[in-house]
Amino acid sequence: xxxxxxVRVSDFAEIPGARYIKDGDNSxxxxxxxVLKKIADQTLLESSFDNLLIDLDNTRGYPSxxxxxxxxxxxxxxxxxxxxxxxxxxxxDEDPGLEERFxxxxxxxxx
Amino acid sequence: MASSKNTREIVTSIVLILIGVGVGSIINDIPGITFNTxxxxxxxxxxxxxxxxxxxxxxxxxxxxxxxxxxxxVVLIDIDSIYSDVLKLKQIYVELTPRTSISQKKYVExxxxxxxxxxxxxxxxxxxxxxxxxxxxxxxxYDNSYTPTKESCTETLVIxxxxxxxxxxxxxxxxxxxxxxxxxxRYEAYS
Numbered sequence: 001x002x003x004x005x006x007v008r009v010s011d012f013a014e015i016p017g018a019r020y021i022k023d024g025d026n027s028x029x030x031x032x033x034x035v036l037k038k039i040a041d042q043t044l045l046e047s048s049f050d051n052l053l054i055d056l057d058n059t060r061g062y063p064s065x066x067x068x069x070x071x072x073x074x075x076x077x078x079x080x081x082x083x084x085x086x087x088x089x090x091x092x093d094e095d096p097g098l099e100e101r102f103x104x105x106x107x108x109x110x111x
Numbered sequence: 112m113a114s115s116k117n118t119r120e121i122v123t124s125i126v127l128i129l130i131g132v133g134v135g136s137i138i139n140d141i142p143g144i145t146f147n148t149x150x151x152x153x154x155x156x157x158x159x160x161x162x163x164x165x166x167x168x169x170x171x172x173x174x175x176x177x178x179x180x181x182x183x184x185v186v187l188i189d190i191d192s193i194y195s196d197v198l199k200l201k202q203i204y205v206e207l208t209p210r211t212s213i214s215q216k217k218y219v220e221x222x223x224x225x226x227x228x229x230x231x232x233x234x235x236x237x238x239x240x241x242x243x244x245x246x247x248x249x250x251x252x253y254d255n256s257y258t259p260t261k262e263s264c265t266e267t268l269v270i271x272x273x274x275x276x277x278x279x280x281x282x283x284x285x286x287x288x289x290x291x292x293x294x295x296x297r298y299e300a301y302s
Contacts, residue, residue: 015219018269025270061222063265095229097253 002049007036010058019065028069036070037077044081044088056092056099067098071105079106183300186238190297193231197293200224201286204264209276218270225261232257244299256292260285 009016012035017026021033036054043052054070056062078084092098150158203221207213232253239248264282267274274282 015215015222018267023269023272060219061224061226063222063268064262065266065268095226096233097229097258101258 002047002051004051004053005039005043006053006055007039008055008058010055011035013059015060016062016066018063019069023065028066028073031066032070032073036074040074040078040088044078044084048082049087051087051089053089053091054102056090057094061095062098064101067101068105071102072108072110074102075106075108076110182238186235186300187297189231189235190293190300193228193235194290194293194297196224196228196231197286197289200228200264201283201290204279204282204286207274207279209273209279212271212273213268215270218268221265221268225265229253229257229261239296239300245296248296252289252292252296256285256289260289 009031012031013026015026016028016031017024019027020029021027040052043050074088078088081087090099090102200221203217203224233249236249236253239245260282263278263285267278
């Protein structure tokens with residue numbers, strides 16, 4: 001039986017920061033390494049059925065660098081996971097454009 | 112105000128009917144013209160239909176026009192609200208210099224305004240994509256103007272760090288572009 005694990009950025013920070021840890025607090029890199037990676041590894045790599053939902057709502061907003069870095073890190077680490085596009089989803093009711101930005105970054109090729 | 116208008120219309124209608132009856136009884140027998148007073152059921156229905164159309168159509172058309180006018184007003188109010196948020200952002204970037212560090216307060220103001228603008232544009236798009244001449248709103252304003260503007264304004268935005276002169280200039284320029292694409296759609300929605 002598959003389960004859906006929800007990770008809320010708002011539980012990590014009300015004010016998301018920039019791209020890298022060196023940029024200061026609450027960066028996308030910090031969020032990925034401290035919060036998301038462990039859960040995403042279990043949900044998307046170790047399991048073939050579980051789903052992961054990243055909830056972007058209830059923060060003050062995002063700089064474009066946070067979303068592009070988050071999508072880049074997810075792409076590099078999970079693009080090859082089984083049926084990832086069906087099992088990984090983004091929730092952004094407050095700013096629906098962020099979902100589109102995430103997936104456009106996710107589809108890109110990174111060296 | 113409305114009741115006096117209605118009374119005037121009723122009085123006018125009665126006067127016109129009385130004039131019609133009067134003229135009809137004076138010119139009772141016009142030489143060379145005879146009227147057939149018998150009408151069949153189809154003609155009767157057609158006449159009743161015509162009369163009903165004459166009375167009902169103005170109300171239907173007027174209601175439809177009022178409704179459209181109200182939607183247009185709401186669209187303009189929404190565009191103005193987005194525009195005013197873009198102006199607030201512009202004001203922030205106009206005041207920035209390469210010597211000023213970004214405070215947490217300014218950082219939050221900027222990302223929160225972008226969030227409000229984005230959701231405003233996308234909400235408005237659900238109404239505008241149904242309309243001729245305005246159906247490209249998302250493509251023109253969101254994809255081609257808002258997204259690059261947000262990128263140029265927030266890609267290197269970091270709390271307690273300074274923005275270089277080129278970034279500030281680029282941000283101002285793209286905010287001006289976003290303002291003009293919103294203005295274009297404002298005029299299109301108005302016309």
